[in-house]
Amino acid sequence: MRCVSCHTFSVDVVCPSCAKRLLRPTISRRTVGTLEVVSLFHYSVIEPFLLTKHTPLGHRIYRYLGRHYVAPFVEEYRSQMGMPFGVVGVDEHVGHGYAHTALLTRAIDHPDITVTHGALLARNRVNYAGKTLQYRLDHPRDFRYIGPKGQQVVLVDDIVTTGITLQEAVGELKRNDLTVLFAVTLADAQY
Ligand SMILES: [Zn+2]
Numbered sequence: 313m314r315c316v317s318c319h320t321f322s323v324d325v326v327c328p329s330c331a332k333r334l335l336r337p338t339i340s341r342r343t344v345g346t347l348e349v350v351s352l353f354h355y356s357v358i359e360p361f362l363l364t365k366h367t368p369l370g371h372r373i374y375r376y377l378g379r380h381y382v383a384p385f386v387e388e389y390r391s392q393m394g395m396p397f398g399v400v401g402v403d404e405h406v407g408h409g410y411a412h413t414a415l416l417t418r419a420i421d422h423p424d425i426t427v428t429h430g431a432l433l434a435r436n437r438v439n440y441a442g443k444t445l446q447y448r449l450d451h452p453r454d455f456r457y458i459g460p461k462g463q464q465v466v467l468v469d470d471i472v473t474t475g476i477t478l479q480e481a482v483g484e485l486k487r488n489d490l491t492v493l494f495a496v497t498l499a500d501a502q503y
Contacts, residue, residue: 316364316373325372326361335361337381340500344475347482348494351472352381354503362499374412374470377498378419385496386466387422396424397493400459402469402481404430405437412470416498431459432481440473448476455484467495473502 314320315327317334326335338354361377364370386399399420401413417427434453443451467481472495482492 313372316361325364325376331380335381338503340503342472342475342500342502344472344495345479345482347467347475347478347492349472349475349478349497349500350385350494351497351500352385353499355471355499355501356503358499371415374415375419378416382416382468382496382498383419383421386420386425386468389466390422390425393493395464396426398426398428398460398463398465398490400428400432400457400465400467400481400485400490401430402432402467402477403434403437403453403455405433406430413468416470417468426460426463428459432457432484440477445474445476448474453477453480455481457484457488457490459488461489464491464493466493469495469497471499471501472497 313322313325315322315330316325317330318327320327337352338357340351342349361373364373399417401417404411404414414429420427432455434455436451436454438451440448467478469478472478478495485492
């Protein structure tokens with residue numbers, strides 16, 4: 313295939329040279345309510361790579377970013393924390409072929425990390441793109457969680473914008489007796 317950035321032939325969707333030059337993680341942290349949100353990239357860094365996401369091969373970039381960035385980050389956290397935990401992806405809804413979040417969480421592979429797929433789904437699949445904060449507040453996602461209860465989990469999402477979606481997700485997980493350790497997102501849209 314060709315590198316999505318420089319278009320030279322590459323075994324991966326991003327060639328090693330572009331990955332090294334252009335995909336250096338720019339880790340940022342912010343607090344949303346009581347939730348700590350860690351983002352691996354500034355959105356402006358990763359945006360050119362996500363432009364392929366609506367193409368038939370768009371799933372490859374998410375799978376790549378999951379394997380090379382999200383999974384190693386979560387697995388490294390596991391080795392520092394020293395105890396097992398679960399991972400829940402936000403809205404792993406497979407409506408249009410694949411869910412971005414599921415491609416990120418699927419790459420996580422560690423015996424002490426239990427990844428529960430498709431367990432936290434929005435009943436209201438409203439598009440927030442370009443919408444105001446008030447609109448987002450007036451149209452909640454209305455999450456339903458159907459996974460195992462009573463565990464500690466790391467929440468995974470692709471992009472954090474206002475943080476409203478993550479806060480809503482945390483609320484639903486708390487109602488199901490889960491403790492959210494923190495959230496990790498691929499990108500923070502405020503950068
Ligand atoms: Zn390249």
